[in-house]
Amino acid sequence: MSRRDDSLVLCYHAVSPTWPADLAISPQRLRAHLKYLVDHGYRGVTFGELVAGGPGRRVAITFDDGYRSVIELAQPILAELGLPGTLFVPTDWIGSERPMAWPGIEHWLGGEHQRELIPMGWDEVRRLRDAGWEIGSHTRSHPKLSQIRSERMRAELAESKATCEAELGSCTTIAYPYGDHSDAVAAAAGAAGYAAAATLPAGAPTPKPLAWPRIGIYVHDDMRSFRLKVSPRVRRARATSAWPVVAGGLRSLRRRFAR
Ligand SMILES: [Zn+2]
Structure with missing residues (x-):
């Protein structure tokens, strides 16, 4: 692998100019992040393509949960920059027209931002697929897979895959909610027929096809924070004992600039 090669996987969720949730990012900020990568020679690929391997600087831009804002606000930005996206959908929620609700987002129910929680319908998901996006599973109901009984865990993996295949034709990737x-979850994902699975680790573990780390990008990630998060040098440091020093620097930068 040459020094010019890099494989980067980003994890976004919703896009909104007004929703002050951790997992929402403004369209302007999303566009600035992605343009920075394009300007630095990154080529967009889907998550499945990235895990399958290849040369050069590659980035997979993934979105979890299926918020309607992804097709309304993110897809036009990715299309303008010539980037494919990857969307991971919780199949019980898609097409329900009900606000999604699970620990981490359910406190937005009932307020002025509740409509941000409405998921796409399957026709919208198919439009993304037809625009070159990869659609993967995000389980059926969005549980913590390592913390439920193994029969239910296997059902969440297999049944969401079957639904995606019925609606979309194929489904070979998943993002764990x-x-x-755990090792058992990754083994079950492989047994269910997934070729690649995305995680959100705190550190930078060695990527494995069924436990592939992504970098989570959140509301406070301005350009300074984003450049640090995606920097190959910073990511290499995260994999070493130097990481606590770098992390401390990142935290103080964030305190200084995130206000
Ligand atoms: Zn999720």
Whole structure:
């Protein structure tokens, strides 16, 4: 692998100019992040393509949960920059027209931002697929897979895959809700027929096809924070004992600039 090669996987959720949730990012900020990568020679690929391997600087831009704002606000930005996206959908929620609700987002129910929680319908998901996006599973109901009984865990993996295949034709990738997984979960994902699975680790573990780390990008990630998070040098440091020093620097930068 040459020094010019890099494989980067980003994890976004919702896009909104007004929703002050951790997992929402403004369209302007999303566009600035992605343009920075394009300007630095990154080529967009889907998550499945990235895990399958290849040369050069590659980035997979993934979105979890299926918020309607992804097709309304993110897809036009990715299309303008010539980037494919990857969307991971919780199949019980898609097409329900009900606000999604699970620990981490359910406190937005009932307020002025509740409509941000409405998921896409399957026709919208198919439009993304037809625009070159990869659609993967995000389980059926969005549980922490390592913390439920193994029969239910296997059903969440297999039944969401079957639904995606019925609606979309194929489904070979998954993102574990909350990034939560274990060796048993990864083994079950492989047994269910997934070729690649995305996590959200705190550190930078060695990527494995069924436990592939992503970098989570959140509301406070301005350009300074984003450049640090995606920097190959910073990511290499995260994999070493130097990481606590770098992390301390990142935290103080964030305190200084995130206000
Ligand atoms: Zn999720």
